[in-house]
Amino acid sequence: MFTVREARPEDSEHIVRMIKELAEYEKLAHQVIQTAEGHTVVGYALYFFSYVGWKGRTVYLEDLYVMEELRGKGIGSALLRKVAEIALQNKCSLLNFVVLNTNFPSIDFYQAKGAVDLTKSEGWHLFRLGQEQLEKLAGGKGQNAPASPSP
Amino acid sequence: MFTVREARPEDSEHIVRMIKELAEYEKLAHQVIQTAEGHTVVGYALYFFSYVGWKGRTVYLEDLYVMEELRGKGIGSALLRKVAEIALQNKCSLLNFVVLNTNFPSIDFYQAKGAVDLTKSEGWHLFRLGQEQLEKLAGGKGQNAPASPSP
Numbered sequence: 011m012f013t014v015r016e017a018r019p020e021d022s023e024h025i026v027r028m029i030k031e032l033a034e035y036e037k038l039a040h041q042v043i044q045t046a047e048g049h050t051v052v053g054y055a056l057y058f059f060s061y062v063g064w065k066g067r068t069v070y071l072e073d074l075y076v077m078e079e080l081r082g083k084g085i086g087s088a089l090l091r092k093v094a095e096i097a098l099q100n101k102c103s104l105l106n107f108v109v110l111n112t113n114f115p116s117i118d119f120y121q122a123k124g125a126v127d128l129t130k131s132e133g134w135h136l137f138r139l140g141q142e143q144l145e146k147l148a149g150g151k152g153q154n155a156p157a158s159p160s161p
Numbered sequence: 162m163f164t165v166r167e168a169r170p171e172d173s174e175h176i177v178r179m180i181k182e183l184a185e186y187e188k189l190a191h192q193v194i195q196t197a198e199g200h201t202v203v204g205y206a207l208y209f210f211s212y213v214g215w216k217g218r219t220v221y222l223e224d225l226y227v228m229e230e231l232r233g234k235g236i237g238s239a240l241l242r243k244v245a246e247i248a249l250q251n252k253c254s255l256l257n258f259v260v261l262n263t264n265f266p267s268i269d270f271y272q273a274k275g276a277v278d279l280t281k282s283e284g285w286h287l288f289r290l291g292q293e294q295l296e297k298l299a300g301g302k303g304q305n306a307p308a309s310p311s312p
Contacts, residue, residue, distance in 0.1 A: 056212065058210075058212065060209050060211070061223065070211060070221065090298060091298050094295040094298035094299040095299040097295055098292075098295055098299055103292035106287065106289050107288050108285045108286060108288065109285070109286055109288055110284050111285070111286050123290060123294060123298055124291075124293070125288045125289060125294065126289050126290075126291070127286050127287075128286075128287045128288065128289050129286035129287050130286065133261050133263055134260070134261060134262070134280075135259060135260055135261075135280035135281065135287075136257065136278075136280050136285045136286075136287060137257070137260055137271055137278055138255060138256065138257050138258075138276060138277050138279050139275060139276050140254065140255060140277070141249075141255070143245075143275035144253075144254070144256060145245075146274075147242050147274055147275075148242060148246040148248075148249055
């Protein structure tokens with residue numbers, strides 16, 4: 011048995027733990043081994059609202075995570091259902107997210123819910139500018155720095 | 162000459178126009194023809210803040226658009242520079258966005274700024290659940306509807 015509810019400040023420790031677990035999982039894709047036991051907060055969904063030009067309000071699902079030992083019990087589905095409800099309540103007609111193409115269990119999970127791989131079907135690629143590039147762009151550290159005066 | 166500033170309510174008409182132009186552009190990839198003339202608002206960047214689990218705050222760049230006739234003059238670079246400044250001012254160390262893999266001018270533009278294609282390098286795919294799937298998930302319209310009584 012489990013319940014789905016909004017996160018509370020006192021959940022922070024659990025959420026930080028699971029964010030780390032998810033980062034490990036994504037490194038290892040589907041070969042991760044979890045060792046956690048006895049936790050009462052066992053999964054989380056991290057989402058935010060965005061705005062996609064001509065499509066209006068959108069929800070972006072950043073993370074959806076359920077501890078390894080507790081998968082296959084409908085917890086992930088319940089979390090995703092709640093996010094879908096929140097999306098519709100907020101007049102959002104799209105839920106976007108990214109998945110590693112080696113993460114087959116997740117791809118199966120989302121496709122079973124009707125999700126479409128827009129990278130495959132339309133050719134959308136995810137790009138990133140990291141901190142160093144942002145600093146260069148913004149004209150900050152590392153760019154156009156005056157040469158040190160020679161001794 | 163051009164200036165980069167925050168959008169104001171009175172820009173709405175121009176922004177809606179350009180959102181539509183961008184939608185057309187993305188349909189046509191790089192073969193779009195623009196007909197607009199005499200506009201004083203000629204480009205826009207649409208971004209929002211998000212939170213990527215273990216990486217902290219992030220900026221998501223939803224749209225970056227400059228009217229066809231005015232490309233190649235540094236306007237897009239100035240918009241992206243401003244977004245980079247805003248990202249850093251807000252303690253964001255990542256700027257994420259998606260690009261169509263047929264949109265070569267944009268890919269060249271972003272890669273010249275140091276952007277990395279995470280779909281190619283790490284295998285991230287963009288997925289989407291649309292309104293119909295969200296409604297099914299949320300248990301709303303179309304799912305588990307009671308059968309109409311037979312006449």
